[in-house]
Structure formats: C-alpha cells, structure tokens
Amino acid sequence: MRHIILFLVLSNTFLSFSQSKPFNISGTVIDEFNKSQLESATVYLQRVKDSALVTYTISDKNGEFTLEGKTYDEKLNLLVSYVGYKTINKSININKEDIKLGTINMMVDDNALDEVIVKSTPPITIKKDTLEFNVKSFKTKKDANVEDLLKKLPGVEIDEAGKITVNGKEVNKILVNGKPFFGNDPTITTRNLTKEIIEKVQITDTKSKADAFAGKESDGENKTINLTIKKENNKGVFGRLAAGAGTDERYEFAGMFNYFDNDRRISLLSGGNNINSAGFSFGEIRKMFGGGNRINISGDGSFAIDGRSFGGGQGITTSRTSGLNYADKIGEKTDVSGSYFYSGSESENTSSTQRENILPDTRYFTDSNSSSSNSTDSHRANTELEFKIDSTLYINVKPSFNFTKSENISSRDETSRDIDRVLINESESSSFVENTAKNFSNNVNLTKRFGSKGSFLRLYFNNRNNITETDDFLDSETNIYGATPNDIIRKQFTDGENHSSNVSTGITYRQPILGKKLALDFSYRYNRNKQENIRSTFDFDEVEQDYNTFNKDLSTNFKYIDDNNTFGLELSYRKDKLFAEIETDYVLRTLENQDFLRSDLDLKRDFNNLQLSSTIRYRFSPKASFRAGYRLRNSVPSLRQLQPFQDVSNPLNTVVGNPNLKTGIDHRFNVNFNAFDFNKGTGFYGYVRGNFRNNQVVSKSIINEDLVRNTTFENVNGNHNINSSIWYNKKVKIDSLTSIKFGFGSSIGLSKNINFNNGVKYSSRVNNIGPSVNFELTVKDLLEIRPRYRLQFTKNRYDIDAFNDRSFVYHNLNVVTGFFLPKNFEWRNNVNFNYNPNIADGFQKSAWFWNSTLAYSFMKDSATLTLKAYDLLNQNTNARRIATENYIQDSQSTVLQQYFMLSFSWKFNSLGKKGEVRESRFHF
Template sequence: MKHVFLLLMCTCTFFAFGQSKSFKISGKTFSETDNLPLESATVYLERVEDSTLLTYTISDKNGDFILEGKTYDKKLNLLISYVGYKILKREIVLNKEEIALGKLNMAIDNNALDEVIIKSTPPIRVKKDTLEFNVKSFKTKKDASVEDLLKQLPGVEVDTDGRIKVNGKEVNQILVNGKPFFGNDPTITTKNLTKDIIEKVQITDTKSKEDAFVGKESDGENKTINLTIKKENNKGVFGRLAAGGGTDKRYEFAGMFNYFNNDKRISVLSGGNNINSPGFSFGEIRKMFGGGNNIAVYGNGNFVVDGRSFGGGQGITTSRTSGLNYADKIGEETDVSGSYFYSGSESENESSTQRENILPDRRYFTDSNSSSSNSTDSHRTNTEFEFKIDSTLYINVRPSFNFSKSKNILSSDEASRDMDQVLINESKRSSYVENTAKNFSNDFSITKRFGNKGSFLRLFFNNQNNMTETDDFLDSEANIYGTTPNNIIRKQFTDGENQSSDVSTGITYRQPIMGKELSLDFNYRYNRNKQKNIRNTFDFDDTEQDYNAFNKDLSTNFKYIDDNSIYGIELSYRKDKLFANFEADYVDRTLENQDFLRPELNIKRGFNNVQLSSRIRYRFSPKASFGIGYRMRNTVPSLSQLQSFEDVSDPLNTVVGNPNLKVGNSHNINVNFNAFDFTKGTGFYGFLRSDFRNNQVVRKSTIDDNLIRKTTYENVNGNYNLNGYITYSKKVKIDSLKTVSFNIGFGPGLNRSVNFNNDVKYASIRKSITPSVMVTFSWKDVLEFYPRYRMAFTRNTFSINNFEKQEFTSHTLDLNLATFLPKHFEWQNNISFNYNPNIADGFQKSAWFWNATLGYSFLKDKAMLTLKAYDILNQNTNASRIATENYIQDSQSTVLQQYFMLSFSWKFNSLGSKGEVRERGFHRF
C-alpha cells in the first residue's frame, strides 16, 4: 500500500511541473520626501483579471524586496503599501524571467487621518508588534474553516492535531474580536468558524490583559491570534450536531450551539463517547469521530482532560461533557464572561509490568499486575469581570469554583525475586477510595496608568481554598521471606481531610527613566500557604466487626505554613528592534510544621535567598529574531521531604523526611533563533535550553536482603540538563493549486543526574538524539499527503562500574493521505508504524496502526455521513519500556480495540450570507 501512495504522489508532482512560467521581480522602496528606505513595506502581486493575490513579501531594512513565483499570466499588478503613505501601483509585463524595477518612491498620504476608501487593501500589514492579514487576499475553497485559512498565511503552521505555530512559536490563545470564544481549546474556534465571516487575522505576542492595558512587554515565547469578525456577520447562530454508533457497542455523540449578537455571545455544548475521546472536539471526521486521539503506541501521546487520561494507552474510558459559555458587554466600561463545564467519566484498565531493579552489587526482579476501575464527576465554573473605568484605570476580577467526586477500585499483586529467581517477598492489595474535592479561587487586580510614557501602578490580591475529603478502605497482605520472615496483614479504614489556603498580594510600580525606552519596576509580593492534613486510620476489630481501633502509626494530624515575602526590582529597555531586561528578587521565607500527634517532630526553618533573571531579544527584521535569557531560581524542600515523620503505610517501603535539607537552586539559560522568508518559503527555527542544579533534593533508599526499602532525602550537586531542537522547512509553490513542503528536524539532549542506589552515590549520563523528517504534498481540492518519520536514540552510562551501559532505539513512521474526489467525498487514511527492538520478550515490539474514514457530504455540504474504521489491522498496543539508572521496566495495559462506526453530522450557520460546510485536512488518531 505504501508503494501505491508513493506512486500517486510522484505522478501528481510530475504533471504539476512545467505548467506555468517562473518570474523574479526585485526593487527598492523609498520615501519620496526624505529619500530614506522604507522597511517593512508590504509588496504584493495581483492578477489583472480578478485581483487575486499571487504572492507577497516585506521589504528589508534597506528597502529591498524580491518577489518570486510561477504563473500563467502575461501581466500582473504590483502594489506597495506602507502606513502613512499612498499605495503605489504598477502594471508589470512578464516578458522576461527576471525584472529589476530599481528605486520606487512612495508619496506621503496627506489624507491618511481622514476617512477615505482604499480600493486595494494590502494582504499583510506590520504594525509595531502586530502582524495583520487581510482575509480577502487569501484564496481558499469556498467552504473553508479558519483552520484552512491559517494554513495559507505566511509563517503559520497547523499540525495534524490542530496545534498552531507562528514563526516557530506556539499559539496558546485564540480570540474572536478580542475575547475568548469558548474556553481554552483553540480547535473549537478554528474548526467551527468559517473564513467567510472573518475580516482580519491579527497575530501578536501573548500578554496578560493587565500588561496589554499598560503596554508592558511580553516574553515573546507564545503568540496570540485575534480574529476580527465583520460587523454584518456578528449576529446569528451557528453550530453542529452529530451522532454515531459502531461495532463492539462503540458510540459517540456531540452537539454545539452558538448565538452571536455583537458583544453578546452564548455557546452551549454537550458530548459523550466510549472511544477514549474528550467528547466535545469538533473536527468533523478527524476529531468528532477520531476515536482514541493520539493513540499511544509505546506510551507516547496520551493526554489528560480534567485529570482523566485519554488515548490508547490507559484503559477504556467512557466520558460525557457539557458546558455553557456566556460573554457580554455592559455599557461602555464593563465586560463580563462566564462558563460552566461538567465532565464525567468511567475508566477500566488492567496492566502488567516487569521490572529489573539495578543495585550496585546485585539485581532483583519485580513482576506486578493491577486492575482498576475509576469514575469521576466534576463541575467547574469560571467568571471574569473587566471594568475599564476610563483610559487610565482598569479593574479585573476572576472568581472560579470547582467541585468533583470520584470513586476508585484497585486490586494489585506484586512479587520480587533475586537473581536466582528465588521469591523474596510478595504482596496483595485491594482498595476502595472515595474522594470529594472543592476548590474556590479569586484573582483581583487594579491597574492605574500615569501620563503617556508608560508609568503605572498595579495592586493585586489572589486567594485559593481547597478541601479534599477521603474515605479509604484497604485490605492488604505482605509476605516477607528469607532470613527474617514476616507476614503483615492490614484491614483498615482511613478518614482523611486535606485543607489548603493560599493568599497572595502585591504591588508593582513602573517609573519611566528615558521616556518609554527605559523603565524601572519596583515589585513587592507577599505569599502565605497554609495546609492542614488529617488522616485518621482505624484497624478492623474482629470482635466488634467494625473499624474502631485507632492506628496512630498510620495516622497524621499536622499543619504546614509557607510564609514568604519577595522584594524585587526590574530594569527594562526597549527601542526599535531591541528588548532587554534584568530582574533581581530577594526572598524572605519561613517554613513551619506543627504535628499535633507527634509534637516532638515540630519544625520551623527560615530561608533567605536571591533570585535573578534577564533576557534579551533582538529582531533583525520581520523575518528573523534572536533571543537569549538567564534565570536563577530557588527550590524549597516540600513538607514531606522536611518532616522526620516515618511513613509506614507501605510495609515494603518506609519513608522518612530529612529536616536538615538545604534550599536548592537552578541556573537556566535559553537561546533561540528563528528566521522565516515569506518570499522563498523557507523557515529555520532552533533553540537550546540548559538547566544546572545545585542542592537538588533526591530520594535516598537503602534495600536490605529481604528487599525492604527505607527511603529518605538528600541534597546533591552537579545535576544538569541540556536539550535543543533545530528545524528547517521549505515550501515550494508549484502553481496556484499545488504545493510541496519539507520539514527536517533534529533534537539532541544531554542529561546528568546524581542519585543514590542502595546508599551508594553515583552519577548517570543520558544522551539522546531525535531526528525527524516530514514531507507534505497538497493539491487543492484533490489530494493531501503527509508522510513523517521520527527516530529516537538514547544511551545511558553510569559512574558505577558494574552498571551496564544502556542503549534504546525507537522508530515511528506516519503516512497520512486524504483525497477529495469524486466531488462531495472525502477519504482519509492515517497509518502509523512503531518499532522498538529493545522491548522485552513477551511484549509486542512493533505494530502497524491504520485508521480510515470515508465521508460523504450532502444538503449543500451542510450534512455529512461518515464511515470510520479504527485499527483496521487490529494491532493497537501500548507496550512501553522505561529505562532509568535504577531500573528497566516493560509494561503493557488495556487498549482500545478495533471497531467500525457509522455517523451523521449536520451543521448550521446564519452568520453572514454563507454557512459552514465541510472541512478538510488531517487529524492524527
């Protein structure tokens, strides 16, 4: 089959070439008034007949530009746009391959501040830190979604899971007219809004609302996309309904309704399934009926929603979700939004593991099996109130409340043997646990601006309160053989209560020193975290047949307080292309633990330290930038690590804290560089991250001859982690319908860890390399083909001579193909091959995973009938190998098996004159 795919791609590519004529147009943009070059002018070509955008670029610091491409046309219109200047327009006759236009002078637009109508709108504008795209300039299929549109924008990448990057940086927020559309799932926005109702796409650095209000700089690590809707399209309803049923009693249903009326928005969604999907993703046949999203072969790609694990690697999950979102504007000064989500799930899983434990002088082997059943119901509400009293005063309030209940039934058994396979100890355990959790939090801030040079004052107050109540019934038996035999039987009930409260308040004042270029921030922050832990354990009384014998050894009653004040100063500089800042903090912290059952274990420790950070970012041009940052942070030991309480809840592993632990510190250095050339379709992105840690807290265990473990904690020095990634991409536009893209990536890693193994201190060094390559071929409305290969190689070496070197290799191949012929049909195939030659015998080393979907759209493309085949080859597996300095473990658990599903979906849309119809593209199952 893979040969057929390859032949099909080569055939399409062959016919694509040679059908159009190449051109290269160069020139210089200058100001007519002062004869200076104009950087970041938008230069673009349009067809004479219909003004269709052909290609575009941005002028560099010298005003130079180059436009390259292929076309069937003999004449094209050249247009140049620059803020404050009149649009320059020339007709270009393509009578030769290379055309040099020389110097092009642009005249100042004296009517720029008046309301004038400009017939030609540039496809892209650069406004300080904002890239703005005019949607009309980008031609897509008539029924295109926002995701389809984003794929056409320069520097924007949308992967098969819907994740978006701009110039190599992750998009972590998508807004509609400056406001979130529905929660934090950007795919709900990109897959449910159509291009027809969007007027502009604006891309900026992600900032908090408070920082955006005062114009404070962001770190530039993430991007925000804002979609502006045409005024005439901002009223109406849209949404979709879908349901499907299949073999093996598999099902899925989902529905979403949206009402827009200018600033008022109401959205309702609901969904459910038993195919390991969150239940409310809307990617048509890709996500709505996508089955186990990100199927985990060898343990890669599981994901979590509200604490529940989804995917192919952790059992079978039945989920249901519903939600309500509301946003409105009250008057001219107040914005209000709120949402409610309910999620419920039931999960069943069985797992087995084989572990080879490595000690300095010997090895032993542990086999374990477990079976679990879990059910969870959670409710979450979030609200936000924004008050813009005037242009200088902003108030933000964000209260939220969460409530959840869960039940978990677990049974497990474990056996350990020495190198001669002699049984040393074994244990059995069964438990029934009920949890009830409540959480309330509120964030309040008030920001006041002074003057027009960037001065501001900000006050904030945040609080969070959590309470968890637990009922735990436990039956366990541990048998210890060898030199000192012992049999430990427990039948217990534990009534637990955990409470925590966090209070944080502070103030920030910015004082400009040199206008808006250089400023000084003064920061103060006070934090207080208080935790209360009560665990009452009762042994079963055989005489009275009740749990009434209090067990002090397994009970706790303590209060833990972390009280700290942070005094900081931050110097920031920003001018033109350069941004730099330096921040220093002094931290005064006190940790206190009060143990009401064991007063002799009370501790109180003071920690005073300094934290530093700085970063520099330089933008060479709109196409390239470089950044470097340094951060020094301190890590305070946790309560469980500090208190000398001896935890004997696990008879095979006793844990006791170390009250003499020191504060750890880390030094982080990050370097990144990205360069994207819109004209040539090339992109380069690379980063290097390093983390050097001193006084890091690690576990220190001692194992006796009976394999009984006693664990405490120690500080170690010399740990570090270095990792990076380099990727190069090239996009070749064969003609207006066909493109080929290449992406080559390389990710090296180096890690050094200092640990203890049976009281012996040692260091381990892990080296890894992860090369990858991806090719994409797109033939508009006909074919999309995405082959991708990734290899991961890891080598572990140790400072202890009798620890053997470890080497592991894994291979992953993905073949994604979509065809859209004949008309109204869409056929997708997602094939992945995973191979891990190092997996232990008895576990599956390799597997082909093939999903296929055939969709037919009708009723003017507003309805779709879909046939889905999941795991056609019936080889889904999640066998995994984990290698550390202390053990090598192979494991395998329940996975979603093969099924077939027939589904129906219907979409409706009254926003604007056109409704949404089918979407295309890939989703990785």
C-alpha cells in the same frame, strides 16, 4: 485508482511548467518627502481579472524587495502598502523575466486616521510587533475551518494534536475579537469556527490583559492569535451536530451551538464516547472539539485537558462533557465573560507486570496484578469581569469555582523473590476510596497609568481555597518471610480532610527614566500558603464489628504554613528593534509546621534567597529575530521531604524525611533565533536551552534482605540537561493548484542525572541526536500527502558496574494522506510506524498503526457521512517490555483495540451580512 491520481499529478505539474511564465520583479520603497527607505512595506501582486493574490513579500531594512513566481497572465496589478501611507496600485506587463521597477515613492496619507473605504487589503501588514494577515488572500478548501486557514499562513505549523507554533514558538492563547472562546482552549476555537466568517488573523506576543493595558513588554516565549470576525458576519447562529456507532459497542456523539450578536456570544457544546477520548476523538468529532492544547496525563492513566479532569484508568474509558460559554459587553466600560463545564468518566483496567530489579550486588524479581474501576464527575465555572473606568484605569476580576467527586475501587497482589527465585515477601490489598473536592479562587487586578511615558501602578490580590474530604476503606495483608518473618494485616478506615488556602498580593510601580526607552520597576509580593491536613485512621474492632480503634502511626494532624516576601527591582530598555531587561528579587521565606499528634516533629526553617532573570531580544527585520535569556531560581524542599516523620502506610517501604535538606539552586538559559522569508517561502529557527541544578532533592532507598525498603531524601549536585533544535522548511508554489513543502532538521540532547541505587550513588549520562525530515504535496481539490520520518540515536552511560552502557536507535515514520476524488468524497489516512530496539528479544520491537476515515458530503455539503477505522492493522497489543538501568519489566494491560465506526455530522450557519440571516440555511 492510484495510477489515475499519479497521472493527474504529473500531468498537472508538466502543464504548469510548460505554460506558466517565470518573473522576477524588484524595486525599492521610499518616503517621497524625506527619501528615507521604508522597511516592512507590503508588496504584492494580484490578477487583473479577479484580484486573486499571486505572490507577496515584505521590504527589507533598505526598502528593497523582490517578487518571484510564475503566471499565465500577460498583466498583473502591483500594490504597495505601508501603514500611514497611501497604497500604490500600478499595472505590470509580464513581458520578460527580470523586471526592475527602480524607486517607488510613497506619500503620507493625511486621511489615514479617518474612516475610509479600503478597496484592496494587503495580504500581510506589520504593525510594530503584530503580524496581521488578510484572510481573503489565502485560499483554502471550501469547507475550511480556522485550523485549515492557519496552516496556510507563513511560519505557522500545526501538528496532529492541534498544537500551533509560529516560527517555532508555541501559541498558548487564541482570542475571537479579543475575547476568549471556551476558556482559551485553542483547538475548540480552530476546529469549530469556519474560515469564511474570519476577516483578519493577528499574531502577537502573549501578554496578560493588565500588561497589555499598561504597555508592558512580554517575555516573548509564547504567541497569541486573535481572530477578527467580519462585522457583517457577527450576528447569527452556527454549529454542528454529530454522532457515531461502531463495532464492539463503541460510540461517540458531540454537538456545538453558537449564537453571535455583535458583542454578545453564547456557545454550547456537549459530547461523549467510550473510545478513551475526553469527549473528543480523531476524525469527524475531533475536528469539532479538538483535543486541547495542554494535556496532562498522570501515572494512573487519568488525564486533564486545559485543567478539566476526565477521570482515570489505563484501560477503557467512557467519558462525557458539556459546557456553556458566554461573553458580552455592558455599556462602554464593562466586558463580561463566563463559562461552565461538566465532565465525567468511568474507566476499567486490569494489568499485570513482571519486573527484574537490578541492584549493585544482586537482583530480585517482582510480580504484580491489579484491577481498578474509577468514576469521576467534575463541575467548573469561570467568570471574568473587565472594567475600563477611563483611558488610565483598568480593573480585572476573575472568580472561579470547581467541584469534583470521584470513586475508586481497586485490588492488587504482589510477590517478591530473590535471585534464586525464593519467595521473600508477598502482599494483597483491596480498597474503596470516595473523594470530594471543592475549590474557589478569585483574582483581582487594578492597573493605573500615569502620563504618556509609560508610568503605571499595579495592585493585585489573589486567593484560592480548597477543601478535600476522603473516605478510604482498606483491607491488606503483607507476609514477610526469611530470618525475621512478619505478618501484617490491616483492615482500616481512614477519614481524611484537607483545608488549604493561598493568599497572594503585590504592588508594582514603573518609573520611566528616558521617556519610554528606559524604565525601572519596583515591586513587592507577598504569598502565604496554609494547609491543614487531618487523616484519622481506625482499625477494625472484631468484637465491636466497627472501625473504632485509633491508629496513631497511620494518622496525621498538622498545620503547614509557607510564608514568603519578595522584593523586586527590574530595569528594562526598549528602542526600535532592541529590547533588554534584567530583574533581581530577594525572597524572605519561612516554612513552619505544627504537628498536633507528634509535637517533636514541629519545625520552622528560614530560606532567604536571591533570584535573577534577564532577557535580550533583537529584531533584525520583520523576517528575523534573536532572543537570549538567563534565570536563577531556588526550590525549597517539600514538607514530606523535610519532616523526619516515619510514613509506614506501605509495609514494604518506610519513608522518612530529612530535616537537613538544602535549598535547590536552578540555573536556566535559552537562546533562540527564527527567520522567515515571505518571498521565498523559507523558514528557519533554532534554539539551545540548558538547565543546571545543584542541591536537587532525590530519593534514596536501601533494601534489606527481606526486600523491604527504607527511603529518605538527599541533596545531589551536578545534574544538568541541555537540548537544542534546528529546523529549516521551504514552500514552493508550482502553480495556483499545486504546492510542495519540505523541511528538515535535528534535535540534540545532553543530560546528566545523579541518583541512588540501593544506597549507592551513581550518575547516568544520556546523549541523543534526532534528525527528522518531512514533505508535503498538495494538489487543490485532489490530494494531500504529508510524510514525516524521525530517527533518534541514544547512548546511555553509567559510572556504576551494575549497569551496562547502552546504545540504540529509534525509528518513527508518520504518513498523513487525503484524497478528494470522486466529487464529495474525502479519504484520509494516518499511518504511524515505530521501531524501538530498547525491548528484549522475544517481544515485538516494531509496530504499524493505521487509522483511516472515508467521508461523503451531501445536502449541499452541509452533511457528512463518515466511516472510520481505528487500528486498521490490529497492531495495538497490550504486551510490552521496558528495559532501564534499574529494572527490566514485562507488562500487560487493558487497551483500546480495533473498531470500525459509522458517523453522521451536520453543519449549520446563518451568519450573514450586516446582521441579516442568509437565505441559505446550510453551510459546509
């Protein structure tokens, strides 16, 4: 089979080179009336026979352009498009390689603002800071979704997790006809909507809706993609159903239903599995729902996707989710949208670790075993109301409610031995914890514009209220041996209740100085965060057989208030291609704590600080831009770090705050450059970012001869982190079927961190460089091959004798393939290889991980049968060793291992022209 594929590829490539004719067409685009050069005009070639796009480019600052490529055709149509001008269409004879067109004069279109029928739409249009792509100009496979489409757009990159970048900048919001689709979760949008219903893809800098209404410049750090659905395709239903069953009782199921009726959109989804996925997985079902763009994983293995929690556990997780999304327009002035999500999970995990702890003058050993069982149910409802009262007044209201209930059962035992393996202490514990959390928040924003020069007034009010109730049953015993033996037995119940409220409000007024070029913003912001925390711990009374003896040492009852007023001044300048702004804030902040159990721990501290930020952006052309920024921020120590309260909840680690801590000072800078040549298919971007921190708060522990820790906090100076990256890629279109894309680059990181090891201050310096290269070969309807290889050279240096300097090299190879023969079959593979030298001898340093899917489409391509193999090589072991400067640890835990699964999915789509339902019921 592989020989046949190789033969077809080589034959196709040879025929392409032998029969196609190269061309190089150049010219200059100018305004016919004033003879000025027109920058950012779209120049493109189409086939005469079927109007298929051959190639395109954008004119430079001198109005000049060059079109390069190969074609079989004797004639091609040349079109030149520019916003506000009449489109030029002329036939070009491809009778020689170099074709010079000279000057192309464009006439102003007097009917540009009227409703006209456009017979030919350019593949790309530049409207100020917006790139607009015409979907018809970018060919994809017949069953393509939006993610497949985006991968075809110049400058757009999408990784395996669905993260999207445009010229190196992350896309953090995707809209459909200007509105959120399932709470701005990008992968739910890109992997569910089909390409055929989309008319245009618009890419802009991310702004809040209030900023967009007021005309305020964005910071340029992130991008927003807006998908415009064809008007005739904006009425009907579409979606997908899928389910799978596999070995080891593995399963997954998912479904989505969408109803579109012009401004009204209703969508439902549901899914579940026991393969450690938040309702979504790789393969068929992951294509449906994606994995979320913002994934947070905590230390206990719990995870959240775009703010939706799916429970904890490092072992095997069973999860389920369902949701409803609604969007509509009421009258001419009101837009409404809302969503509801339910998510639940159960997880089981057992783990064991053996750790060798490294101190400046000795070492000791800790062995531990643990098991946990966790269940979580979460409900979240969000609503957004937009009122456009008139062309100058905009009101936005966003209420949200969240309810979560969880239960956790866990047990743990641990032993510590000195360097001679003599037992020093040991402990065992078991607990049962029930937790209930309710959260309500509401954000109200009002924006009023004045005149036509950009003046506006903005008022906002945000509030957030949270109530958390906890019931915690704990049984533990800790035995400390040695010169001062001690036996600590706890059988306790803790009733916890936490109330928190946050209120923030502010006002901003913009005063234009030089028309729309220079503006001054005056702002005032007030924020008040209040927390009331009550934890009442009761010891078990053996006589009464009840938890009725109050334990003051393990109980808390305090009210904490964080009050701050911020006065700001911002100066911004914008002209043509240059944008610059500088902002200064003065913050008056007061932290106050009342302890109702220990009045001597009451505290009140004032932290008054100056904050600065500045940004400069310059757009050399539609193809290249530069950005630099600086920010000064201050971080205030937390109450736990400040309050000199002795936390003895862990018998082996007593934690005491430090009331003399200072405010942390954080200096950050960033510089980035990106460029993309539409004609040559080349892209380049690079950045340098730095973070310098003084007065950073770090923990400081001292371990006594019984291996019991006493921990406090201190400020340290000199921590920093600098990282940079540079990347170049190029796409070569061999012919209409075959294309090659390759890229290479490198990242560099320099960091310094100051910490304490058993009370001794030390610094660690880590330098790393990570070159990488990737390649992509695509032959339409035949194959896709995408290998990527990455290295990372790392060197760690320490200024403490207890730690040895270390150098090592990581290797990572990822190969993604897709084969599409015979007809209706699709075989995809994801092979990953890792080599980690930072593992001690006797443990596996390298591992291969191979996932594979074989899919067959039938029923007019609306149904798909998929066979999936997870960890085909059975390499996902649960034993590993980690070596750091502080410890060497061997660990073992429950992990998901090899399984095979057979899945079935069915797509349906009745979106049709002008709101009419298509005759065909199915669509793939």
